[in-house]
Amino acid sequence: MRILRVLAPNPGIRELEGTNTWIVGDGPSIAIDPGPDDAGHLREVAREAGHLAAILLTHDHPDHAPGAAALAVATGAPVYAARPPEGAKRLTDGQRIVVGDVVLTAIATPGHTLDHIAYFDERHRSLFTGDSVLGRGTSVIDPPEGDLTSYLRSLRRMRELSPSVIYPGHGPVVLDAPGKLEEYVQHRAAREEQVLAALASGVRTPEEIVPAIYGDHPADLHPLAARSVLAHLLKLENEGRAERRTTAGAVRWTLLEPRTCVRCGRPVKGRGLLCGPCSLAVLQESG
Ligand SMILES: [Zn+2]
Ligand SMILES: [Zn+2]
Structure with a gap:
């Protein structure tokens, strides 16, 4: 199956060489992340896509999503996103987008942003990771929009899919997907x-x-x-x-020194004397 990259002209510290717009499929095709609203880039995406049947967004950052509206007008293709811009369709976790012989499943992967979605082609084990995994360096987790706890959960979820190749939102294709995901988990643990x-x-x-x-x-x-x-x-x-x-x-x-519950010995969050279940139990006993 054809997977083609059209590189957007928006290089930067977070964007690396620019945003990767991925075109998937040779008959009717799907475009993932049209990138910024850049007329020259979108013309090239439309030309390479041929019969474009769907536009998917990984998240609504300015380096990924703004081109969707103009590309939709130029091609007539519907736009799908977890946090849909006006006129777009709402995607939920696990939903499948089927276009010709391309089947992509939406994988909710919050962390970089709350609305982040990766797309998984189960048949070819290809994973389109947007900004949750990059081809080089690490993903930006910038609070409050970025959340490290949910990001680590998303990395583990992507690892459980057993992808073979990662097509990231920025940087080169990753040919060893399990190795990269393991590297990402280890990197955050070391940090x-x-x-x-x-x-x-x-x-x-x-x-x-x-x-x-x-x-x-x-x-x-x-x-x-x-x-x-x-x-x-x-x-x-x-x-x-x-x-x-x-x-x-x-x-x-x-x-904070690790504390243990005075009643049961389990770890306690913060400065309390009792863990959650014990505080509840004590409350019920006294009530
Ligand atoms: Zn982003
Ligand atoms: Zn990005």
């Missing part, structure tokens, strides 16, 4: 250890943590890295392993 170590050493803000663990990265990437560190801190806070205190407008993060 978490580094963030924990930085907090333990007395460093208190994302901006202070970045030079400690991204020292080998160019300085123009540091603001983006600080967003990623914040994503880790929020995950740790959610798990009751770190907390933030605001003094005089400055947010400072510290480690």
Whole structure:
């Protein structure tokens, strides 16, 4: 089956060489992520697509979605997305898009954004990952839109699909999909250890943590890295392993010692004495 990339002319720190618009199928075809609303790019997408029967969006970021409206007008193809722009159709997890002999299943993969969808061709085990997995480097998890806890869950979900090849939203095709997904999971686990170590050493803000663990990265990437560190801190806070205190407008993060429930010994989130089930039980006993 034909899978063709048309590269959008929008290179950048997050976009790498630009957005990959993927055309799938040789009869009627599907276009994934038309990219920015760039007339020259969309003309090339329409020409390469031939009979375009569906336009799919992985998420509604400006480097992926805005071209959909003009491409839909030019080709008459319907647009599908989890967070549909005006006139588009709403996609839900598990829904199948069938066009000629192309069958793609929508896989909800929140994390980079809440609305993120990957598309899986089960027959050829091809996975179109948008911004959840890139061909090079790591995906941007920028809170509050980005959420690391759901992102890690999405990585595991994609791994369970056993894809063979990844067609990412940016960067080159990944020929070892399981290896890349494993690398992504390991990378975040290693970063978490580094963030924990930085907090333990007395460093208190994302901006202070970045030079400690991204020292080998160019300085123009540091603001983006600080967003990623914040994503880790929020995950740790959610798990009751770190907390933030605001003094005089400055947010400072510290480690929380792991606590156990005084009643049952299970781990407790935050500063409570009892775990969730025990607080409920005590409440019921006293009531
Ligand atoms: Zn994005
Ligand atoms: Zn992107």
